Amino acid sequence: MAAEGKTIDALSQFELVPVLGPIGRAVGFSQSNAHMLLAVGLITLLFVYGMRHRAIIPGRLQSAAEMLYEFVEGVVVGQVGHEGRRYFPFVFALFMFVLFGNMLGLLPYAFTYTSHIAVTFGLAILVFLVTTVVALALHGRKFFGYFFPEGAPLWLAPIIIPVEVVSYISRPVSLSIRLFANMVAGHVMLKVFATFIVLIGSLGAVGIFGAALPLAVNVALIGFEILVAFLQAYVFAILTSIYLHDAVHLH
Amino acid sequence: MENRDGFDDRLRQARTRQGLDPKPRTGDEGGLPTGPWGIGFRAGVEVVSALVVGAALGFGLDRWLGTFPWLFLVFFFVGGAAGVLNLYRLFKPRPEAGP
Numbered sequence: 001m002a003a004e005g006k007t008i009d010a011l012s013q014f015e016l017v018p019v020l021g022p023i024g025r026a027v028g029f030s031q032s033n034a035h036m037l038l039a040v041g042l043i044t045l046l047f048v049y050g051m052r053h054r055a056i057i058p059g060r061l062q063s064a065a066e067m068l069y070e071f072v073e074g075v076v077v078g079q080v081g082h083e084g085r086r087y088f089p090f091v092f093a094l095f096m097f098v099l100f101g102n103m104l105g106l107l108p109y110a111f112t113y114t115s116h117i118a119v120t121f122g123l124a125i126l127v128f129l130v131t132t133v134v135a136l137a138l139h140g141r142k143f144f145g146y147f148f149p150e151g152a153p154l155w156l157a158p159i160i161i162p163v164e165v166v167s168y169i170s171r172p173v174s175l176s177i178r179l180f181a182n183m184v185a186g187h188v189m190l191k192v193f194a195t196f197i198v199l200i201g202s203l204g205a206v207g208i209f210g211a212a213l214p215l216a217v218n219v220a221l222i223g224f225e226i227l228v229a230f231l232q233a234y235v236f237a238i239l240t241s242i243y244l245h246d247a248v249h250l251h
Numbered sequence: 252m253e254n255r256d257g258f259d260d261r262l263r264q265a266r267t268r269q270g271l272d273p274k275p276r277t278g279d280e281g282g283l284p285t286g287p288w289g290i291g292f293r294a295g296v297e298v299v300s301a302l303v304v305g306a307a308l309g310f311g312l313d314r315w316l317g318t319f320p321w322l323f324l325v326f327f328f329v330g331g332a333a334g335v336l337n338l339y340r341l342f343k344p345r346p347e348a349g350p
Contacts (some may be wrong), residue, residue, distance in 0.1 A: 149327075159332075162326070163329055163332045163333045164333075164336070165337055166301060166304050166305045166329055166330050167301060167333035167336045167340075168324070168331035169304050169308070169336055170285060170300045170301040170303075170304040170305075170330075170333060170334075170337065172298070173300035173303060173304055174296045174297050174300035174301075174337070177293070177296055177299075177300055178293070178296050181296070215314045229291075
């Protein structure tokens with residue numbers, strides 16, 4: 001796919017292809033959906049199978065499960081405070097889904113479902129709706145005071161309120177664009193340098209040595225991408241926590 | 252008077268040693284990563300997304316009310332202002348998580 005016809009084709013990796021034969025084609029079940037199901041299955045497996053011993057001295061899988069749990073719990077409690085524990089399952093589910101999506105996408109032949117803005121924007125809209133509903137449920141009509149700070153002169157209201165509303169609506173957009181852009185940029189770079197390896201390598205004996213250069217770049221990029229994959233899941237979780245903090249404390 | 256022989260201090264130290272008191276917040280735990288590239292990218296995304304939302308909102312209202320360029324222009328600037336507001340929120344020191 002990469003070097004067919006000696007051109008750099010870095011974007012076809014994001015195309016959706018129906019899987020599971022005619023049934024998948026009929027219901028539009030793409031490889032993206034398959035990878036989502038795979039991620040959910042792996043997460044469930046990690047936590048059900050990993051925690052089955054409930055050992056005091058944890059094994060490898062139990063350690064991994066406990067570390068992820070405690071990591072996200074630290075984020076949620078650190079940002080929202082102790083009453084934020086109620087929203088921990090929500091943030092944890094989001095974090096694990098995004099983390100596994102990013103990490104699975106780095107495996108060969110795998111598809112990164114977080115590289116589609118439809119997926120990330122769907123997740124961000126979910127965060128937006130949950131935080132808004134939480135704020136409305138906790139504060140009722142006082143929630144609308146969020147859009148007009150107390151003590152501001154009343155004649156500024158026509159300016160402040162639209163700006164605050166647009167700023168509030170821009171949250172899911174920035175949340176989804178950040179994750180999607182990071183994943184797309186990383187995968188495009190990987191694909192471009194991988195194509196360089198093939199193109200330069202086809203030049204013969206000289207090409208083999210020349211191809212070592214983009215190969216080295218790709219090795220470094222993969223390490224960087226693993227960092228980005230984790231970091232973006234972390235950023236997604238922490239921004240969700242910050243929005244929940246604003247919804248709970250409302251200032 | 253009540254702290255004649257440093258009893259309170261010793262009690263606090265003992266409690267901290269046993270992990271009975273919650274650890275004091277260091278403030279940056281669970282903070283966002285603060286690399287120059289990370290901050291720069293975040294700032295750019297915040298401004299652009301606010302601008303996009305403002306422009307889209309204005310365009311949508313114009314389509315609905317049939318007042319084409321005017322609301323679009325107004326909300327374009329509103330979106331820019333919201334982007335600057337987002338930036339201000341990004342760099343403003345965050346207040347501590349409430350009790």
